[in-house]
Amino acid sequence: MGEEAIAFAMIIIPLMVSLGYDSITGVLVTYIATQVGFATSWMNPFSVAIAQGISGIPVMSGAPFRIIMWVVCTCLTLFFTWRYAVSIHKNPETSLAFKSDKVFRGKITINSNSEPEPLRLGHILVLFTILGVIIWMIIGVVRWQYYIPEIATQFFVMGLLAGLIGVGFKLNDMQLNDIASSFRQGAGDLLGAALVVGMAKGIIIVLGGDQPDLPNVLNTILHHTGNMFGGIPAALSAWFMYIFQSVFNFFVVSGSGQAALTMPIMAPMSDILGVSRQIAVLTFQLGDGFTNMIVPTSAALIGTLAIARLDWVTWFKFQIKLQIILFIVGSLFIVSAVWINLQ
Numbered sequence: 001m002g003e004e005a006i007a008f009a010m011i012i013i014p015l016m017v018s019l020g021y022d023s024i025t026g027v028l029v030t031y032i033a034t035q036v037g038f039a040t041s042w043m044n045p046f047s048v049a050i051a052q053g054i055s056g057i058p059v060m061s062g063a064p065f066r067i068i069m070w071v072v073c074t075c076l077t078l079f080f081t082w083r084y085a086v087s088i089h090k091n092p093e094t095s096l097a098f099k100s101d102k103v104f105r106g107k108i109t110i111n112s113n114s115e116p117e118p119l120r121l122g123h124i125l126v127l128f129t130i131l132g133v134i135i136w137m138i139i140g141v142v143r144w145q146y147y148i149p150e151i152a153t154q155f156f157v158m159g160l161l162a163g164l165i166g167v168g169f170k171l172n173d174m175q176l177n178d179i180a181s182s183f184r185q186g187a188g189d190l191l192g193a194a195l196v197v198g199m200a201k202g203i204i205i206v207l208g209g210d211q212p213d214l215p216n217v218l219n220t221i222l223h224h225t226g227n228m229f230g231g232i233p234a235a236l237s238a239w240f241m242y243i244f245q246s247v248f249n250f251f252v253v254s255g256s257g258q259a260a261l262t263m264p265i266m267a268p269m270s271d272i273l274g275v276s277r278q279i280a281v282l283t284f285q286l287g288d289g290f291t292n293m294i295v296p297t298s299a300a301l302i303g304t305l306a307i308a309r310l311d312w313v314t315w316f317k318f319q320i321k322l323q324i325i326l327f328i329v330g331s332l333f334i335v336s337a338v339w340i341n342l343q
Contacts, residue, residue: 002038002292002300004137005031007155009307010186017104022088022095023308024318028081031304032293032322038255039289039326040073042066047255051284054259055267055277062278065342069333076329080322096318100309122169126162133158159183235338237273238283241266242334245287246327253298258288279337286330293326294319 013026041048042063052059088095095101137154140146146154163179166172232240245262252258262284270280292298296312305315 002031002034002298003303004151005034005300006303006307009304013308014104017101020089020092021085022092022097023101023104023310024095024097024315025081025085025088027304027308027310027315028077028084031301032077032081035289035292036073036077036326037070038292039286039330040066040070041285042070044255044285047259047285047288048281050256051259051263051281052278054263055281057277057281062282062342065337065340066282072333073326073329076325077322080325096314097308097310100311100314103309120169120171122165122171125165125169126171129158129161129165159186232273234274235335237270238275238279238334238338239331241270241275241280241283242287242330245284246291247287249288249291250295250297253288253292253295255288259284275338276341276343278342279334282337282342283334286334290323290326290330294323 009026009030012030013023016026016029017023038044038047043049043060048066049059052061092098133154137146137151140150140154144150159182160179163174163182166174167176167179245258245266248262249258252261263280266280266284267277270277292301294301294316296302302312305312
């Protein structure tokens with residue numbers, strides 16, 4: 001759930017600002033939450049399963065260690081988010097996004113002095129429509145391998161059904177033309193995100209693409225870096241592999257793409273270095289996952305920041321603290337994996 005977080009960010013971020021938080025909080029509870037789960041998952045089909053298959057080890061093996069890692073990193077990020085949200089709620093002007101958040105202020109107003117609109121049948125049907133589409137999306141991804149085109153269709157159907165319910169039950173005096181105008185406004189909000197996603201992909205094209213079987217800049221970097229890890233202790237070798245995967249993710253943010261490029265070299269090299277192939281997969285998994293939260297080549301991140309009206313430099317100033325914390329925790333897990341000889 002990386003690119004899909006963009007759709008939720010369009011709803012959550014204005015809500016967060018209206019509740020007295022900021023757009024950064026909205027990014028934390030949408031995109032960052034997905035990436036912590038992605039980076040530490042024990043069952044991720046786009047990174048763990050592919051990397052383990054390429055490495056020749058049982059798919060989904062090492063799950064108990066990864067489950068512990070997921071719990072620790074999720075709780076840590078949750079605590080970080082909670083502390084930040086509390087501090088911003090006390091003093092919103094300290095937020096790095098205070099000026100840019102003015103675009104959201106007033107979109108959703110909460111007036112404690114006015115009587116809330118009663119929850120009517122139409123509202124309940126809209127909520128169940130959203131819930132039904134989320135369940136449909138999860139089942140589709142797991143059972144029928146739905147990806148972006150199918151998920152986009154599901155969100156379109158959800159918006160159309162919610163609009164028809166709004167018209168039928170006259171929610172906020174909604175009319176049929178409001179469905180089209182709302183869709184046009186939403187598409188306009190996404191235009192900036194779509195443009196920066198294309199530019200982020202352009203960096204990879206300039207470097208020659210990310211195909212593992214073609215001569216290009218990325219494969220040259222990968223080959224020469226792979227020859228640098230010989231003759232050092234196993235724990236240090238694994239840590240350097242983690243650093244390399246983190247840096248390499250700047251160029252290839254796709255989990256499956258990075259696995260296809262790096263694991264054919266890293267897996268056999270780990271045998272020479274005295275590191276298990278399971279640990280080689282772990283270094284790839286964490287290096288690929290955590291840096292998705294900060295690298296400007298991540299289309300999903302840039303798209304979410306565009307929705308939040310945050311420039312990348314502002315986001316970097318905030319996120320570097322969490323990035324350092326997660327890097328330290330990831331390093332500790334990798335050293336621990338070497339110590340227990342994770343297989």
